[in-house]
Amino acid sequence: AQKVTQAQTEISVVEKEDVTLDCVYETRDTTYYLFWYKQPPSGELVFLIRRNSFDEQNEISGRYSWNFQKSTSSFNFTITASQVVDSAVYFCALSEAQGNTGKLIFGQGTTLQVKP
Amino acid sequence: DAGITQSPRHKVTETGTPVTLRCHQTENHRYMYWYRQDPGHGLRLIHYSYGVKDTDKGEVSDGYSVSRSKTEDFLLTLESATSSQTSVYFCAISEQGLAGGGTQYFGPGTRLLVL
Numbered sequence: 001a002q003k004v005t006q007a008q009t010e011i012s013v014v015e016k017e018d019v020t021l022d023c024v025y026e027t028r029d030t031t032y033y034l035f036w037y038k039q040p041p042s043g044e045l046v047f048l049i050r051r052n053s054f055d056e057q058n059e060i061s062g063r064y065s066w067n068f069q070k071s072t073s074s075f076n077f078t079i080t081a082s083q084v085v086d087s088a089v090y091f092c093a094l095s096e097a098q099g100n101t102g103k104l105i106f107g108q109g110t111t112l113q114v115k116p
Numbered sequence: 117d118a119g120i121t122q123s124p125r126h127k128v129t130e131t132g133t134p135v136t137l138r139c140h141q142t143e144n145h146r147y148m149y150w151y152r153q154d155p156g157h158g159l160r161l162i163h164y165s166y167g168v169k170d171t172d173k174g175e176v177s178d179g180y181s182v183s184r185s186k187t188e189d190f191l192l193t194l195e196s197a198t199s200s201q202t203s204v205y206f207c208a209i210s211e212q213g214l215a216g217g218g219t220q221y222f223g224p225g226t227r228l229l230v231l
Contacts, residue, residue, distance in 0.1 A: 033217050045206060045222035052217055091159070095214040104214050106159045 002027045004094050006107035013082055014115050021077040021110045023092030029053075031097040034068065034075045039109070040088040051075065082114045119143050120223035122207050128229045135194040137226050139207030141187075147210040147218060148190040150174075150182065152203040153225075159206070165190055166213060197230045204228070 003026040013019045025034065036048040049059060051068050059066045063080045079086050092107045119142035129135050139148060149164040151174075161174030163182040171182050179201060181193045194201055205226045212218030 033214070035219070037222075043204070044224050045208075047219060047221055050217070050219050095217075097215045097217070104161070104220060108156075108158050 002029075002032075002094055002096055002103070002105050004092050004105050004107035006090075006092055006110045008110045009108070010111045010113070012113045012115065015084060016081050018078060018080050019082050019112065019114075021079075021090050021092075021112065023075045023077065023107060025073050025075065025092070025094045027073075027094060027096055029096040033095045033097075035093040035095070035104075036066065036075075036077050037091045037093065037106075038088045039091065040085075045091070048077075079112075082112075084114050084116055087112060087114045120207060120209055120221060122205075122223040122226050124226060125224065126227045128231065129197050130231050131198055132196050135197050135228065135230075137192045137205055137207075137228070139190045139192070139209075139223055141190075141209045143209060143211070143221075144187060145209040145211045146187075147213055148184065149208040149210075149220065150180075150190065150192045151206045151208065151222075152176065152201075153206060154203050162192065162205075194228075197228075199230050202228060202230045 005024045032053045034051045038046045056068050065078045067076045089109045089111050091109045093104050095104045121140045123138045147166055150162040151159045153159050160176045162176055162180050163174055165171045165184040183191045207223040208220040210218035210220045
């Protein structure tokens with residue numbers, strides 16, 4: 001069965017520190033997609049990135065970077081030089097290419113607190 | 117940002133009353149979803165739609181029904197609200213199904229309190 005584990009429940013850092021949020025997934029499918037979402041204190045869910053299982057190239061977007069490693073079934077998210085505005089709950093999610101619509105499974109989320 | 121609105125944004129109701137939540141999109145996406153978010157359970161899929169009048173159950177569908185008569189609207193109904201349905205409800209849309217790698221974009225959420 002597919003599963004997403006975000007072992008870090010809460011992380012607290014001081015502004016300008018780098019921080020990595022871990023995501024480990026389980027799937028038996030060879031085609032799947034991984035996502036990260038951000039949920040700031042205001043409550044909305046904001047899409048950050050999608051990665052498919054055939055693309056292991058790491059991605060960088062400004063201060064955000066993602067490291068996808070199929071060998072360890074991990075899709076980790078790093079924020080460089082963190083800022084207070086990065087404080088949020090971050091969710092990793094997995095969808096498999098099965099059936100007509102697939103299914104999106106979320107991890108439990110990691111709460112990141114960035115202190116000034 | 118994807119054009120998704122949810123109404124109402126906040127609602128307080130009493131046990132046993134029917135409640136309907138509305139999700140409206142302006143993106144003309146085929147797929148729409150309803151999730152609930154609860155502490156300790158994360159996000160769980162209630163129902164989803166893969167086209168007008170085409171819907172199916174998610175993992176926590178008991179006590180909920182949905183309807184989609186137009187592409188842009190997806191309604192979630194609690195036939196007889198219970199306190200266990202107190203939650204934050206999110207609507208999501210995607211152009212492609214998840215099986216095809218579709219990305220879900222979420223609405224702002226509805227906070228529902230059942231007394």
